Amino acid sequence: MAxxxxxxxxxxxxxxxxxxxxxxxxxxxYNGDLTSKENGSVGGQMVKKMISEYESKMx
Numbered sequence: 001m002a003x004x005x006x007x008x009x010x011x012x013x014x015x016x017x018x019x020x021x022x023x024x025x026x027x028x029x030y031n032g033d034l035t036s037k038e039n040g041s042v043g044g045q046m047v048k049k050m051i052s053e054y055e056s057k058m059x
Contacts, residue, residue, distance in 0.1 A: 018045040 019026035
């Protein structure tokens with residue numbers, strides 16, 4: 001199943017925003033030169049932001 005192009009673009013923007021927030025120099029395309037720690041910090045920041053957004057909607 002293919003991802004909706006609008007959703008894909010939004011997720012890419014969200015990922016880049018999270019990377020900037022944790023100080024990781026993420027670029028479009030290949031990022032295989034980043035460490036596991038750097039990649040993990042981006043993913044972790046994305047999860048934190050998603051949880052925070054969900055919690056704010058529950059209030």
